[in-house]
Amino acid sequence: MFKNYLKTAWRSLTKSAIFSFINVFGLTIGFTSFLLIALYVFDEFTFDAFHKNTNNIYRVVADETTPEGKETKSAGAGYQISQKAVADLPEIKDAARFITFGRLNVSNAENTNVFYEDFTVANPGFLTVFDFKLLQGDRHTALTQPHAVIVTEETAQKLFNTTDVVGKVVKIDRDSLPYKITGVLKNFPANSHIAFNLLFSESSIDGESFKNFINSDWTSGEFSTYLLLSDKADAKKVAAKINALVSANANAESSDKSSYILQPLKAVHFYSNDIEGSANKGNITYMYVFSVIALFILLIACINYMNLTTAGFAKRAKEIAVRKVAGASKQMLVKQFLTEAFLLTAIALVLALLLVEILLPFFNTFTEKQLTLGFHTDYRIWLGIVAAVVVVALLSGSYPALFQARLKPLQLLKSKINIGKGNLSLRKSLVVFQFALSIIMIIATTIVYLQIQYVNTKDMGFNKEQLLVVDINSGKVRNKAATIKNEFSKLAQVKEVTVSSRVPGEWKVIPKIKVKNEKIQSVEGEDMYFLGVDDQFLKTYQISLAKGRNFLRGSIADSSTVIINETAAKELGITEPKEQLIEMPGDEPFTARVIGIVKDFNFQSLREPLAPMILGYQNNPVQAIDYFTARVNTKDVSKTLAAMNDMLHTVDQNHLFEYHFLDKQWDLFYREDHIRETIFMIVSMLTILIACLGLFGLTTYEAAQRIKEIGIRKVLGASVSSIVILLSKSFLKLVGIAAILAFPIAWLAMHKWLQEFAYRIHVQWWVFVLAGLTAAAIAFVTIGLQAVKAAMANPVKSLRSE
Template sequence: MLQNYFKVAIRNLLKNKTASAINIFGLTIGLTCCLLISLYIRHEVSFDDFQKNGDRIARVIMEYSFDGGSASGKGNYTSVRVAPVLQRTFPEVESAVRMTAYEKVVYYNDKMISEKHFMYADPSFFKIFSFRLKDGDANQALNAPYDVVLTESAAKKYFGEQNPIGKAFRVGNDSNLYHVTGVMQDLPDNSQVRFDFLASFSSLGIRPESENTYWNANYTTYLLLNNNRSIAGLQAKLPAFMKKEMQGANATINFYLEQFNKIHLYSPYDSFVPNNSISYMFILGAVALLILIIACSTYINLSTARSLERAKEVGVRKVIGAGKNQLFWQFIGESVLVCLAAVVLSLLVASALLPFFNKLTNATLDGASLLSLPFISFLLVLVVLVSLLAGAYPSFILADFRPVTVLKGSFKNTGKGQTLRRSLIVFQFAISVFLIISTFIVQRQLYFIQHAKLGYDREHIVVLPMDGKMVQSIPLMKQQLKSNSNVLNVSYCYRTPVEGGGGYNMRSASMPQTQQIAVTANPIDEDFVPTVGMQIIAGENISLQDVKDASLDSNARFHFILNESAARQLGWSAQDAVGKRMFLDDTRPGIVKAVVKDFHFRSMREPIKPFVLFPEASGREIMVKINGAYLTQTIAFIESKWKELVPHRPFEYHFMDEDYNELYSAELRLGKVMDLFAGIAIVLACLGLLGLSAYSAQQRIKEIGVRKVLGASVSSIVIALSKDFIRLTVIAIVIAFPVAWWATTKWLEDFSYRTDISWTIYLIAAILTIVLAVLTVSLQTVKAAMSNPVKSLRTE
């Protein structure tokens, strides 16, 4: 019997090739989208799952304020004092590790490579984290200064097949050689701790007096607690402890603990790789689910559209003795075949599209995961559910009709069945409209971010690394580079405007020394402001002489440039601020020389805060402003001058707007994914509408014939057949509008600076949806309206 069911099912599928192809295509696309999104979500939520102590590790977040005011700064930074003090003081802390990462130039034989992932850590690193050495002793690997552990890839890059243990190489400007003490496996892609080189923390040569202060907070601290319940208990003790520690100071410091295995999706502060957002995982998961629902609804509607074609077949089967159960399993058999074909195809398509999807999401997803037990189990459950839904629906409808009624040709499918089909169309298009509106608003916000007036110009600025060896050659480098007409300006700084600056304190000369205001500040040279195009609204730019004055060993004199927010914080207007005396960290007395227009030095999720620019004779980055013409030749010219003037460093560069886009990497990924899957959703919804319009045209074929005989025009018939579907589309639009408004408003609340939600977005989405619906329905209604009435009426 079962064999017979499948034989008949295969015959019916082959007989109706077009309908079968559309069914399989719709399900395949829906399943493929669901698989790819599920693979990405699984990758993100599995971050650091391999860390055995993940629920016992806590990252320390520092928050500080001055003179009892509100919090002035908060972030994933601490001083070197925090780890040893907390470990000594609190029994809940089993171990602690301090870490920091830099970009370093590594020299070995004829190799000179800039390594972006060079990390320093305490010896306790291997006790706290579940990273194991393939070669070397983890208990000894980071004990001495200039010990370094390599990943397998780094070891192979420098030493080939040789044993790297004991080998030595030079790093940056350090006069001491670093010695390889261990080799470990390459780190997993879903690890928030990422490095190629891991050197001992003592290699940094930090002065002992740094252990006595909670300031100079430039490091990341992790604590290993006795158990995962200790985080809350330790957190409760920290405020009282820090109040005692800061007693007598004019500042307040508090520490907050973040559970390690929740940082990647829940923390606003990046780890050693950019964080993602749990809310974006829910958004993508909802998109995957909605697309899958649309695909399944489309299949149900297309199956229903074929019900009338098979009514006589069912009637004949019932006459010769077929029961409801047999008819039910016959339809289920066909659904199982379609679903299985769609599953197989979706696995193949997902595997083929994975490289493209990896590029879209900036991830390295493994296609082998598609064949893992969770995914196969999910697909099998899906096959059962869709087969029951799609197969049971038409079988119950057809099995309930009397054979006499069906064989007379008077079969009509109305009532509850018609209501369900229409409800599915409304639901499909409501989802599609919701996704279209959401996509429009996400793209509008991204456009706003990328084209907003930042207070500086990030376009066509080449960023190069700088070190202490280059200080003396900077004037010559500026002169040489500006000899090219395509180079407009050259400057150095510690951080570009996109990267912001470091944490400092400021006060005016009239304020008491105990009263300090937290401020972000950045050391610059005299060409910084014109290079990045900041707008001076009062005063004048600093000069080369100001840079020299700030470099004096004694009696250094500083000239500051404030942004508008910093001037207001000190109680001055832009014009009044010029010439006023102030202090930066009390070690830098000086006067305000200029005030620039406020500029965005952080993500647009945060409001603009006070910022100070001050002169210094060295930096970490060089910015070269070019005009954008003859880009390839200009970069080649810069490279030639670099090799001539900076032979001790490899030539590496990037553009400043790449750093800016990195601030919004999660949003940019979301925008790309929404673009793609909103388009897929509307295509699948149109397929469902196509199925229902085909079904409706078949049901009303004799009515159409009568209308044509009585003189109705093709256009009037098309309108008569289409108006019900347009009405369904309008209902879907009305349902989708408030849901889309609520969801997008909540998303935009994460940004301090955001686009307006214009009513035109909703109008465009509505017009687009209606036009697509009309075009889809017209494919069937025009065909039906132009058919020969003789063929439809000859049986009457």
Template sequence: MLRNYLKIAWRNLLKNKTFSSINIFGLAIGLSCFILITLYVVDELSYERFYPNAARTYRVDSDIRFGGTDLNLAVCSDPFGATLKKDYPEVEQYVRFYASDGRKFIKRGTETIIENRVAHVDSTYFDVFPRPILAGNPKTALDEPNTVAISESAAQKYFGTTDATGKTLEVGINEKTIYKVTAVYADMPSNSHFHFDFLFSMDNVTDYNYGNFLSHNFHTYIRLREDADPRALEKKFPDLINRYVLPQAQGFMEIKSMADFEKSGNKLSYSLIPTTDIHLKSDRLVELDVNGNMQYVSVFGIVALFLLLIACINFMNLSTARSANRAKEVGIRKVLGTERQTLIGQFMAESTLTSYLAFAFALGLVALALPYFNELAAKTFSITMLFSPRYLPFLLLFPLAVGFLAGYYPAFFLSSFRPIEVLKGKLNTSAAKSNFRNALVTFQFAISLLLIISTVIVYKQLNYIQSKNLGFDKDQVLIINATSGLEDNKEAFKNEIKQLTGVKGACYAGYLPVDNSSRSDNTFSKYAVMDAKSGFNMQIWNIDHDYIPTLGMEMAKGRNFSRSYGADSSGIIINETAAKILGYPDPIGKKLYTSDGNSSTQTIAYTIVGVVKNFNYQSLRENVGPLAMRLGFNRWETAFKVNMSEAPNLIAQIESKWKQMAPAMPFKYQFLDEAFDEMYRAEQRIGKVALTFAFLTILIACLGLFGLVTYMTEQRTKEIGIRKVLGASVAGITALLAKDFLKLVLIAILIASPLAWYFMSKWLANFAFRINIQWWMFVGAGVLAVLIAFLTIGWQSMRAALANPIKSLRSE
């Protein structure tokens, strides 16, 4: 029976090549999009789940509000983990990451390489985050100072083999340290929220005052016992704060209790986030890597389902559009004794065969689209992944499910024809069935319009970000990376490059107004003795005399640092937000007090010499917070203001000077506007994905509309013939047929517009600086949809209107 079904199905597909091709093509587009997005969503949801105890592993996060400034941190104080393990039996183990260095200089032969995927970790690392070990003992690998565990890729890179235990690495520039390799571990998977190639012993972090509960610089992870409740543990954190944090806070500020601290509008709290949630649900300061976004994953998943649903709707409409051609076939079969169940089986076999053919075509489209999709989504998927045991059941059963979903309605609709009526040329075209098909087309266009409007708003917001006055000049600024590697030649390099034609200014730029640049926070007060009301958190940057003019910042009051004023070594420049917090009508000459580094007991007084106009030093998702700048040359990077027309020649000259002064150091550079764009890479991806899917959705929706127009013109063939005989014009008949369908598109506009406004308003709420949603965005999308629909309807309507009426009326 099944063989017979498939044979008849194949013959019907060949008999109606045009309809079959459109059906298969439309379904294949929907299936290929669904496959690609499913790969993305499954990968995003899989982060950290490969660790055996991932469900019991949590990171300690900190939330601090002091003086009206909020800090939501992915780090906590260095003794927090050890204290939890000591005082709370539900904590089984902990490990800390110290990644403040950000990068290290590692020597390979005569060459020095800048490695960014580095961190100092506790010896318990492999206990909390076990990895397959290729060489060495993970239990003792990091027990001693001057030891390092490296990844398989790093071992191949530096030693040409994974058997690297006992070998040494020379790390550093001015102060070199020899590290012994004690373990080689398998590369960290891509679906992890951190990717380190070098894990150095925590014992080598010597520039930190340990035991300070008030300084937050360590990523701390804890593993709970199997019966432990993380929420119950969180409720014990206030007690920990009172016992350990409060006494240290009382050492440098007047505060009686944490209740007094909170009454002043301040806050200090700690929370636990599962490691499996970090990638998609955490967007805090000092994340170990750029995380994803659960909102975007949810949107992609919904879009995938909508595309698949739209493709199935398209299949239904095209199948029912052929009902007039299949009606007599159904009537004759029923007269000859064929049962309805058999007819349903026949039509389901046709839809399933179409689904498998479309799925095969979709796999080809996926193979062609994967390179583009990988670039768009920052992934490394391959077509072979789909044929792994993980996805093979999906490959076999998914087309069957789609065939059933897409073929269910057409099968029951076509098999319901009454033989007497269809053999007389009468079809059951009830209003209910017409309304159902109209609803499907309206749904398709509503989704298409939703995507079009969303795409327009995303691109307008990104354009606003690019063109907004940020308070500094991000264009024409060339950043030379790792200039600290020049050792004693740093100043000479900067001065020589300043003399080149086309260079307008130069400064040390260890701190830059973009994400992933250096950040330092400290507590400040306008009184020597701080209390809960006078203190506030503020970023503090070390800059040189040329930083502000080179980056095009403007002074609101006072002056920039000057080499003519020796007292500027104890001077400070604040931004307008900090000046507002201080509340002085004129803050110039006033004092600011802060603690000395990590000790929190030594107080330093700074004199305010200037107020710089606010500039966006973080993403435009955030308001401009308080910021202070002091003289202290952070020489990690050097920035040059350059004439872009001479940039290629300048870069060649700068590289030549670099190689003369640091022949063993790699030469790396970037432009500040490129670093700025990196902050909005996720939004740019969303915009491109939305544009692509909007186009594909419109394409599939037009195929569905084409099917409905074809169906309706077939039903009204005799009516059109009579109208033509009675003198109706081609334009009049075309308008008659198009009118009803354009109504559906207008209804879709009315449905999609408020939905688009709601969802995009929520998306824009993520930005502190954003555009206003304007009426023309909806009107423009609506006009585009009407135009596309009219072109689709008009072609088929004109074809029906131009048909010879004799052919349709000769049987009357």
């Protein structure tokens, strides 16, 4: 019987080739969109979930509150917390601890492959707490011995052109002794918030100063720390015991109230936006939005199937009537029509899987993921696909099947079929839903685009164009910075050159210091960002000096002076830079004279409000210079880069030339927004496309139902345009209702999204009008094509059967 159903279904689909093609096309697009978004969302929701003990691993997070009530959280802890907690608290089975000391020059023994990498050291617990796959080596001993290092397979290939490297040595420029490779790790998954290329054993740091530091370090916050708890351990109770341990052993020198909390490993990706030092921060709201969008696209494809199948009832009415007269039961007809739905859904799924296979490489490049769909894909994804196919087939096929099966033969033979009456019928309600979603997506895409354009063109208080930033990666280059800067400035394509400790748009951490006005009593002072700069910084970055003076070239006296921005001046109560003294308490207390006030400039993402900034002269006790920045003519930039590289090598032959253009670095702040903008744009286009297919189906059905009415109107003298308007106006009303429903939803959603930015556009009324008119125009074209065809048909053909 099933074989017969299948043959009949195939014959029916091929007989109505146009409708079948539209149905398959709509479902294929729906499945493809659903699969791609589902893979992306699944990857996000399984961040860090591949470890065997994921549910028992917690990150130690420091929570500090200043006397003024300001709360800050940071992803770091003191050395002794992980060291003593494991020994003293039975609930803690193991601890992973690592710290990065900066970057260093790495090479193989022959110096044939040289590059820069972070110098990250970890304790042996790193490999026993986490389950990162070790391709070679023993995870229990790989990080125990001094001068041991483990590398990823990518780094092994980079150094030795092979992954069989255990026992080989790596040289670094901060140590005269080579490091022996004791393990090779599989490249880190893209959905891991922890990633590195080399990991050195903690026991390699054997200097007395480091030993003295860690022996009493309870509160530094320098070590990323993860604890593996026993199955029955209560994380909150363990955190309370850790806080008690710290209180009993740490020296309470700061007036800040501090405590430690344990953050579940699974929560790190989505719930770390307020935690400093966190990488790969995700946004769970967008995952819910994308999930809903994926389901909606699939639902719209199902709605189209219903509408198009309904539109084809008139053509199949007599076939169904004959089947009923011949003795076909209601159950048999339902099975037949559901078989057609399953067959069509299966065809669409196969085509969608092929499309996903083709599109995945581009999608991965675009989203910076490593998504795959194959035999090794997580079984939960395949279960989801099977469930989606069953649901889609039942959802799209059940309504037409049940309706057609219950119709009486007489109705079918006379082709008198009424499906819902009035403008609020099920079919028309579904069209309203389709276009409401389409309009929401158009509005979202437009507002995201306008906001990205705004942040790209906003005056940030400095000019980021044509700024070439060159890293300083060695002491030799740093000591000869003045000479190199002078040589850079002699290049024809270089306009200005400056040195600084950090740069606006910095991807590294810009340090914060406590600052207070001597004349205003404050216990701790205000947190302010700090940059060490030279006398050319303001000129090179084109930052305006509002009051006072700039640093003087070569001035020893200016080593104890600072320039502050307007926000810092306001917080410190300074209106004029009259050599006023400010204090910077800390490990190295520093008193400085304020000699100038610069106009505020953005040095962080425009999601962040303007913050107070202190500019210290390059010879300051806070932070050494780390970058050259040159304003260059980009006409012949390759020649300029080659000349700069040669100049650096005259000072340090082992120095690797690293550079980037600052405007490109700033673009990275909004990388996720660009991805969302593109996703919204593509989804809105697909949503409109599929919605138009549904509208086409309704128009076809409407024309079929009113074919005799149209014939009579034409015989009585009705024009083509009047018939087109007659068939179009009811559907355009549906688009209008969809717009009324979509506008408030879109406004609320986009208003909430814009709140993420300290600097943002105001949502304009014309965006909503544009979205509504766009949807209406597309709908009118879709309806018009079918309406014109119906209006131009020969009325004799439609009337002669009566």
